[in-house]
Amino acid sequence: xxxxxxxxxxxxxxxxxxxxxxxxxxxxxxxxxxxxxHYNDEDLRRLRFAxxxxxxxxxxxxxxxxxxxxxxxxxxxxxVRELFEQRLAAVEQELAELTRLRERxxxxxxxxxxxxxxxxxxxxxxxxxxxxDDAQGGAA
Amino acid sequence: xxxxxxxxxxxxxxxxxxxxxxxxxxxxxxxxxxxxxHYNDEDLRRLRFAxxxxxxxxxxxxxxxxxxxxxxxxxxxxxVRELFEQRLAAVEQELAELTRLRERxxxxxxxxxxxxxxxxxxxxxxxxxxxxDDAQGGAA
DNA sequence: GTAAAACCTGTGAGTGGCTCACAGGTCAAG
DNA sequence: CTTGACCTGTGAGCCACTCACAGGTTTTAC
Numbered sequence: 001x002x003x004x005x006x007x008x009x010x011x012x013x014x015x016x017x018x019x020x021x022x023x024x025x026x027x028x029x030x031x032x033x034x035x036x037x038h039y040n041d042e043d044l045r046r047l048r049f050a051x052x053x054x055x056x057x058x059x060x061x062x063x064x065x066x067x068x069x070x071x072x073x074x075x076x077x078x079x080v081r082e083l084f085e086q087r088l089a090a091v092e093q094e095l096a097e098l099t100r101l102r103e104r105x106x107x108x109x110x111x112x113x114x115x116x117x118x119x120x121x122x123x124x125x126x127x128x129x130x131x132x133d134d135a136q137g138g139a140a
Numbered sequence: 141x142x143x144x145x146x147x148x149x150x151x152x153x154x155x156x157x158x159x160x161x162x163x164x165x166x167x168x169x170x171x172x173x174x175x176x177x178h179y180n181d182e183d184l185r186r187l188r189f190a191x192x193x194x195x196x197x198x199x200x201x202x203x204x205x206x207x208x209x210x211x212x213x214x215x216x217x218x219x220v221r222e223l224f225e226q227r228l229a230a231v232e233q234e235l236a237e238l239t240r241l242r243e244r245x246x247x248x249x250x251x252x253x254x255x256x257x258x259x260x261x262x263x264x265x266x267x268x269x270x271x272x273d274d275a276q277g278g279a280a
Numbered sequence: 281g282t283a284a285a286a287c288c289t290g291t292g293a294g295t296g297g298c299t300c301a302c303a304g305g306t307c308a309a310g
Numbered sequence: 311c312t313t314g315a316c317c318t319g320t321g322a323g324c325c326a327c328t329c330a331c332a333g334g335t336t337t338t339a340c
Contacts, residue, residue, distance in 0.1 A: 004316070015299055018318090023297095034306060036317060056245065060297070081252065088245045095238050102235060105196065105228045112221065144287070155328055158289090163326095174335060176288060200326070281340100288335065294328085306317065 001039040010047045017047065025050055025064055057087050141179040150187045157187065165190055165204055197227050 007014040020026050021037060026046055028037040046067060053063045062083055069079055147154040160166050161177060166186060168177040186207060193203045202223055209219055 002317075013299070014316095016297085019298060022319095034317075035319095036306085054297090055241075057241070084245070084249065088242070088249065091238060091242050091245065095235070095242060098231060098235050098238065101195075101197070102228070102231050105224070105231065109224065109228065142288075153328070154287095156326085159327060162290095174288075175290095176335085194326085284337100284339085286335100286337075289333085291331090293330080295326100297324100299323085301322080302320090304318085306315100308313105308315085310311100310313085 001044070002036055003039075006039045006044060006047065009044055010051060012047070012051060020047065020050060020060075023060060023064070025060065025067060056084070057091065058083060141184070142176055143179075146179045146184060146187065149184055150191060152187070152191060160187065160190065160200075163200060163204070165200065165207060196224070197231065198223060 001009070003014050003017050007017045010017075017026070017039075021028060026039065026043050028039045028043055030036070031038055049067070050060075050063050053066070054060075058066075066080055066083075141149070143154050143157050147157045150157075157166070157179075161168060166179065166183050168179045168183055170176070171178055189207070190200075190203050193206065194200075198206075206219055206223075
């Protein structure tokens with residue numbers, strides 16, 4: 001399999017395949033005649049695995065570490081469980097922050113319904129933003 | 141005010157002040173003797189405004205556009221209302237995706253409780269990840 | 281008065297995960 | 311045998327910083 005074929009089978013951009021190859025996540029053979037990369041089913045498995053892991057929010061270096069353990073015939077699963085729990089905690093935190101942000105934005109939006117636009121007066125730039133935090137008690 | 145003083149008053153990194161200055165969000169006077177930047181209260185307002193807008197998820201170029209309108213003595217508020225609604229929609233979407241992700245992760249985690257780690261067998265890398273999606277119907 | 285510490289300057293690189301552009305080589309179909 | 315679609319490596323661009331570096335300036339302490 002050449003780059004585009006692998007990319008099609010895993011439904012990613014060919015440049016992503018090239019990038020993962022550069023980063024060492026994929027280790028294709030080279031055609032001695034023209035230098036082309038030749039990927040096999042193992043590479044396809046690795047690529048699909050990497051994409052799933054990316055969807056879970058793992059970084060490429062974490063994925064590299066997992067693949068590396070698997071390459072050394074060790075079960076990567078304990079590492080995966082550990083990284084996964086860390087990742088879940090991070091997701092929970094992002095979620096909490098984003099939820100707070102949404103609430104503040106919604107409240108700001110409703111507060112703005114009754115606020116006039118107003119022109120810059122040398123003291124404020126845009127009251128909508130400058131006072132958006134005060135409108136609800138100012139908790140950061 | 142010099143860089144560090146402004147940074148302290150707005151509670152940001154001095155390099156952030158320098159960066160915003162480079163990007164044209166802040167336009168301090170220069171000391172003709174030594175070339176130092178001199179910031180005034182207007183710059184402090186702009187910086188604080190920019191930080192609030194960043195907390196809301198606006199990009200620096202959007203913030204630049206808002207400040208630009210204010211500089212031309214036009215009310216930036218209609219622009220702000222428009223950008224704000226776009227941003228709120230984006231936040232809602234991120235939130236929905238993150239919520240889905242969390243659910244899938246939680247289900248995966250509980251499914252894994254009963255799965256053994258297993259070593260790489262040439263067909264799978266880590267079942268935990270490779271089957272994490274299948275375990276719940278495989279809806280992407 | 282002077283030496284050290286703490287500032288200032290501009291520039292450039294690094295972060296992460298791609299994506300795109302470029303210049304040149306290779307290959308399949310008509 | 312040309313056209314077009316692929317391949318190669320390299321480098322830049324995105325975003326909002328953050329940090330490093332080398333050299334100049336100002337403040338502080340003695």
